[in-house]
Amino acid sequence: MSKKISAENIKELRSKTGAGMMDCKKALEASKGKIDIAIENLRKKGLAFADKKSNRVATEGLIDSYIHAGSRVGVLVELNCETDFVARQPEFHKLTKDIAMQIAASQSVRYISKNDIPEDVILYEKNIELNKEDIINKQIDVKKKIIEGRVNKRFKELCLMNQPFIRNPDINIEELVKQHIALLGENIKIRRFERFLLGEGLEAKSGDFTQEVSNMINNT
Template sequence: MSKGKKKDKDKVESQPQTQPAAEETAAPAAEAAPKNAEISAKTVKELRDKTGAGMMDCKKALKEVGGDIEKATEWLRQKGIAKAGTVGTRVAAEGLVGSYIHTGGRVGVLVEVNCETDFVARGDEFQGLVRDIAMQVAACPEVEYVKVEDIPQEFAEKEKAIEMGRDDLASKPENVREKIVVGRIEKRLKELSLMDQPYIKDQSITVEELVKQKISKVGENIQVRRFSRFVLGEGIEKKESNFAEEVAAQTGQK
């Protein structure tokens, strides 16, 4: 090999490898936030209170951004989900009264759902929601109120008195009994609340979260105002007859 070529080779080999170093430096910056980060219930609640989005949406958003609340808020806004929290206080005086009659005609439901404009009320998205909510009421015979806040305080106090007197709590300290009873009462009240029920077509969300999803889609406040359930024969006292006595009466026997 000639001296000139050897010198050129040495020059090439001695040049610093700058490009890989730059790539190595940039790699961490491009690395995505870990999606499997542990998300606490407190963080989910904080994001929910801030955005008005559903619990499952908040949890998903936090996982997508590695638990950062600000980034999760942006993620929800990009998806249109955080909108629900900003329109929830606007007056909803339009809407529909919808109905659902269960197969066989033994159970029927009337429900009033409100929105802000007649334009949205006539849309397929809103009308579908009204039908689904009416069907939900028919499927949940224990539900008596739209939301927990509608349940009279006297009912909660009566339930608390019943729970405090249960035998399984008699041996427990007062403060422990109180905590257990509070948990039981909260569970009981949610069983009576339509908005806290798992949605019959998607058990991963509640009816409240379903409504918030629709709010995000239509851009208007939506409120479930009231409902009535009709069960065939409910409240009618059915006369119980004794077949033997009827036969005796018809044949003149005593």
């Protein structure tokens, strides 16, 4: 039986490492509640102390691009750090390229994190789930839990930070960024991105030449 992880345990580990709440919870679960092992594991993953840097100003960095084979999908991404020195490091360049490649591969992604999702999109997704036939007759409290679970799942699909890293699915993009914060010693933020799909938003032109000729004759 796995050891139950208390909020106090998580708070203690967070205060000792500066890692995020969910990262602390996962580390404690993996170490069966042993703080020292959890700290060691967080440090190996590069997560310890990363959160302490997350509020520092990051205005340097790179704008990079990725064009997928066949030139039908392209991405522009801006990744920020604190100094020009770190922006020139090969590890930072590789991270930028990896994130651009991740965006190209993530068709559902629209936002960086849940905090970036507009309120109208949140309400829209909740209304969709609220009106699904399979929950109409369920009790209100049960219905609320189902809606919350489904909406949170949908938000994870929409947010870049929640995506499993394509080069290592054992971590997500948020953890990847934290690892580089620990490695390079500066705050790193994905500021913005744009994904381009060839022909997206354009109507396919009809190839019915006979109909076009017929319309021209009828209009003369």
